[in-house]
Amino acid sequence: MLRSRLALLLALLLGIALAPAALAQQAPPETGAVLPEASGGTTRLGGWRIQSSAAVPAGGEEVSRPGFGSAGWYPVAPRTTIMAGLVANGRYPDLFHSTNMRDKVDRADFAVPWWYRSEFLARGPERHAFLRVPGATSRADVWLNGVRIGEVTGTYNAREFDIGPLLKPGRNAVALRVHPADPQKHFTISWIDWAQPAPDNNMGIFRDVELVRSGPVTLLGSYVHTRLALPGMASAELKPFAELRNNLPAAQQVTLGGTVGDLPVRHTVTLAAGETRTVALPPVTLQRPNVWWPAQLGAQPLYRFALSVSAGGRVSDAVTTTFGVRDVQAPLNASGDREFVINGRQVQIRGGGWASDLLLRSQPGRLEAQLRYVRDLGLNAIRLEGKLDTPELYDLADRYGILLLPGWECCDKWEPWSGWGGEAWTESDYPIAGGSMAAQARLLRNHPSVIAFMISSDIAPPEDVQRMYLAALAGAGWPNPVIPAAAMRNAPPPLGSSGIKMEGPYDWVPPDYWYGDKVGAAFGFAGELSAGHSIPTEDSLREMLSPAEREALWKDPAAPQYHTGRGTEPFNNLKLFSTALAQRYGQPTGLTDYVEKAQLANYEMTRAQFEAYGRQQTAPRKATGLVYWMLNNAWPSLNWHLYDHYLNPGGAYFGAKKGNEPLHVQYSYDDRSVVVVGRGPGQAAGLTVRAEMYRLDGTLLHRQEQSGLTVPALGVTKAFTLPPPAGVTGAYFVRLWLDDGTGTTVSRNTYWLSARPDVVDWDNSQWYYTPVSSYADLSGLAALPRADIEVSTRTAGASTEVTLRNTSGSIAPAVRVTLRKADGSRVLPVTWTDNYVALWPGESITLRADYQPADAGPRPVVEVGGWNAAPRRVTS
Template sequence: MSAFRVRVALALAVLLTLSLAPASTAAPADVVTTLSEAESGTTAIAGWQIQSSAQVSATGAEISQPRYDDSRWYRVGPRSTVLAGLVQNGRYPDLFHGTNMRDNVNRADFQVPWWYRTEFHVRDRSPNTVLKIPGVTSRGEVFLNGTELGDVVGTYNAREFDISALVKPGRNALAIKVAPADPKKDFTISWIDWAQPAPDNNMGLFRDVEIARGGAVSLAGAYVHTKLALPGMGSAEVQAFAEVRNTTDRPQTVALQGEVASRWLNQVVRLNANETKTVAFTPETLRNPRVWWPYQYGEQPLYRLDLTARVNGRTTDRTGTTFGIRDVVSNLNAKGDRQFIINGRQIQIRGGGWASDLLLRTQPDRLEAQLRYTRDMGLNAIRLEGKLETPEFYELADRYGIMLLPGWECCDKWEPWTGWGGEAWTPEDYPIAQGSLNAQARFLRNHPSVIAFLIGSDISPPEDVQRMYLAEFEKVGWPNPVLPAASLNGGPRPPLGSSGSKMEGPYDWVPPVYWYGDKLGAAFGFAGELSAGHSIPALDTVRGMLNATEQEQLWREPATPQFHTGRGNEPFNNLYLFSNALAQRYGTPTSLADYVDKAQLANYEQVRAQFEANARRMTAERPATGFIYWMLNNAWPSLNWHLYSYDLNPAGAYFGAKKANEPIHIQYSYDDRSVVIVGQGPKKADQLTALAEVYTIDGKLVHSQTKSGISVSLPGLAEVFTLPAVQNLSATYFVRLKLTDGHGKDVSRNTYWLSSKPDIPDWDNSEWYYTPVSQFADLKGLAALPNASVDVRARSFGDKTTVTVRNTSSTIIPAVQLTLRKADGSQLLPVTWSDNYVALWPGESITVQASHEPARRPTVDIGGINVATQRLAATQ
């Protein structure tokens, strides 16, 4: 049916006020979905009632009757897993704090099926009404008006049911009996080692169930292929396709009319009885097309395709979609490494691994905030391993110009050939995987942000699975590259061959110099996932997510397993490697606050080094063509793998990434002391001047070096100079870099805290998840810095706050940390800062700006490793 959607977020009609299930004060008002009065249209179910089968003795035939008494059921939204629904209704409060999810959830709740029930209203019969279910975790038995329709099996295995003969004018009832989920046995969603799994294993629905109505001929889908004339991009060929379905038992002649990119489309098609046909329109040529680019390289214009199907002059269906004009090529370079070429330009992938909300809750504002964060940090891509999100995510990525790499996940039913994944596939499993791929390819095919699909994660699928998937891509007109995996494991299996993507770690702490090596996860080739592991959130977040015992253990007992690290399995269930390195390098923490302060500096330097090393080597003999930082975010409050915490609080890791990914950036190399300038944008920069200074820990300048007249192509790299090995340095010292333009205006500033006793990786004793060190750097001088004083001025107006900080002391401040708060003392989040964690020399000042939701009289906290925290009210 139509993709011309009438999305219903809330009810259009209130049936009656029902008594609530216990503790359900957060539940929405009871609703009935009213289908569109238009001749054709698609309407999303507005909400559900859910109840455990242990509390219901009725059959599906009874439950799916209109006016069945569900007054003791839980009312939930249109997209809700079982546990999300129970949280919404207050059954499990404060689920993400401390060990509540382990200690306060009754697992027996989810060992039995659950019923989903809703009612919808239609004014009159339609010759063609279709129920669209996007998938069920793990499987669902579907009933309508007392009749069983069949099963839906798998989270992503969408299915449609012709319900034309069953729908009646007035009230109709739909019920789905959802079976418990086991990621090892079912095609569902798994959290692998990212997080403690949701206790219900996400059983239920997390995308819209829809009802589509139309006439004799329906439009089952539409898509557009574009071919950009390269290299000049002076023209583009645009070809529209429509999937047309005759829903009757006699031949039909249908007139297809519409527009693609404002060009008129018109074609008459003859369909046999019950035939579905993909109709290709004549390609249209656009002169000087508006080209879609990743955001650093240009704009993100979107075009429209709109189609109408008419039979005997009467409209029977409509569909429409947006698309972008761009060219994507992914191949292997001369070194056998994966690379991506967008619109004829090779682009280094600098991405992060995506985690949906642990309960798969739809939160559009939160999604948008996270994509703003992604851009603000200078990342250009996101990898979605098995968490394929809702439509809003892809629409936002299209608009924000963030490239997406969706695909299946490892270590469960989707990838049983690893030897440590789920149960081996049976003949019955292949159609489920096949249908899932078909449905998701259709779901994703029109989004310009989607640049490839990974059919494997940690290992390439065997040949029969690859060919099965590729056949489904061809059926749906998939326009993008298909990659065998994010890893080289499994070797170059046919027909896709080598993935060209390494996955050799690390996943836990390694020193900054690691990324400049020539082995394992160091900066060369393409890496499907890797990072230096744990990211400690800011102190507010730590106190909000951990109970008192966990907070003490975090800094006093780092080898003790923490519930908020991974899923409780080794080696990611504790922070020993990170915390040991922190103590060895920065000094033994003296309190939780001291531990968090030092951790922010460590996270900052680790993340910055990873991005900087890859940027420096984008033009090396074996270039770094891209990598996915593991991870971008977390599914719930976590001490593992993130660039910003679950509560959207940016801290050291965030600002290390933001600094490294400046559009024009000056940086120091840990391996050879070279200073380079990296450009990561579409234009060339000229007449740049670079200054490098070396200071002892007490602020004495011991070396200065400058170079003028520097040019850097964007994207590109300019080698500036190499700093000498300065003798008699303090154990901890600073390197300060500054880049100015031809007018003396600052372009980039960057400060490094280094050691005359460097970190030395012990490459020969590397494990799959980390490389140990034979010598730790000595950065303890930072903790011994004298306390600094600062003068602060802050002014706020609407959604902007400007803060000026001046160092009024005689000591260096390695990182001034600024935190914005509401009038009640809680943090003002999400927030994007023009800069933060800024180094200030004596007498120096800096002015930064924060963008946030409008707030009345916010306050600003100023702190740092040698700055006593103070709070200032912003003037207005």
């Protein structure tokens, strides 16, 4: 998309008339695009229709001819898989509710090939016109104007076809016959145990098919390698590269010219007949560069590399791309753990595991909302295990400063050597895997947000596969580290150890687990781990589950739930989570009670995980990074997320947001210490930490304070250690405040703790959880008297301010605020400055919600509720 837009802009500047994007929308019903009228143009092919081959007796020779009748076919947008197209056409309404995807979809529909078909306009045969197909799941036969021009095999294995001689004046037709997919047999996308698989196994195409026209020399791509002068960063060497193809059967002398940032570059080269070559242009030096930093550490400036190639005195092709100036290193430290050093500074990776939409639907607005959530959560990274999504994701990550760790996935054809993967590779599989790597490297290489590629997930590939991938990456000009796997198991040469652990947990563990020294506790680099299930709020549960499923959720935790993972053990039920919930907080009395307790538990678990890793970032065995499993869900799920599929932030979200504050005061479950964690670019001095300990009835047990503290950049400072709560046998509260040198509170934190702690049974750890031998007692929280919360609001533009005041005599430990439309539905997506907040009697706090005005209406309704807060609704 970025290349298309910039190519259009450059062409206009050069006086070249290209087809505007609007023309594709206004074309006749069967016409999806117009071939660019001159060199240097790329346009997305639209106007697609799909149909099952079982309903189309004709072959490719007929289907791909202009004017072929497609009455009864389904019109679909570009980037649409078969199932996504059927859903968009209303064939499968409410697909994600309850068991509809299992019970109301005929999977026989996807046991046969499907046709994609589009038409476009051209002037007739051309010398240098091409069709680019980004890959196909599982594979596609490609036809143009009655001629089969080739095949595309693999979701990520992009291909380009020379279509110039086949073009006809007026209408031309493209047809793709897409074959059924099986992740165990084909290089496609698998949902592993993350979700129920899409009924069509994501059969089809989810990125843009493009029409390209150039002159005698095509610019296939361009990229820039940057070398930042460290440590001062006073300058940066920029090395520009161009990928050229000579389309003529004779040698050509060509001239490359353009700008890298504001610096001019020019180079002349001779290409042999039909040659494709990567050309290094003369490097340039950028003084005082604007350096690209991850979120929380600085700005995210981007530079442009505008390049054209001329042959015979005329511009033959042009391309513009963006890049960032930054340096990335990923060494193994003395403990053998992977570290990431960005612009000379070690950065602790705080990430989440990414899930694309289950049907791979293209939703740029939804992508941006999720990247805003990532930044709001205080995270700085996303791991992409095999779900490499659409180009907009990478552009957004560049803008928001979110580091990306893409890689291939486990447990299917991509990783047959794991013992639980797909079919073993044959000789014909290597070119598909290698081609996929090269194509994705070309897509990702210019993005400063992309900091490494993990060529496997659970088990590192054998040597021959590693060398094949490394060659493909090198050939594509890959500038970043390459990591053999997201796990430390079996790491043969040439890459050797990954320096990343994958020891779980994936299911419930208590908060003090993270402060241990075994398996997934806070040390080293953890490729994926969390305390498992995240229960959505009640609104979301009513959207996704039937009444019977909702009742089983709180009454029968061992009952299999369709909306947990893939429906297989051990993640097809909530037994571990719900058992711990009942043991620690008390037996649920109904769905609402279960959900309220689950929100507290999710808040408690996610905060503890991120806080432990934050405290240990400077420990002797440093915690260098973690990937929370997972950030989001492919569909409505009870498993693994920080915000649910409806983009609703619940307890898990705000626990993680609290634990990842840029300057944060926190309590340690292991030794009762109170520490301050700094995640910003500079030190903070003159800080004061205050702590108070209370019984549940509000009786003050202990108060402590320490002033004059300094926290270094990306560092940790201990304030003091709290004593055990005198005379308490059950639950109690600890409150913490961090004030800056001006007396302003920059962090506040409330814990509900137990005098009887959780006891972790380390010796009986399993791959997905560690049991406990006894549970903490938080049941006293259920007896807290009802708290009355006074609410006042003010809405202006895209923000609503909500002031809460506890007018009762009872402590309210987790007051939740929800923004609703006039019809009662939720305003989503939305970011809050804080939520699930604690209010002592007489205390008040002001929160702010930011959203898109169109999502809220003129006067949103503020709903207040939570643990023991009396429900209220106020129109803003």
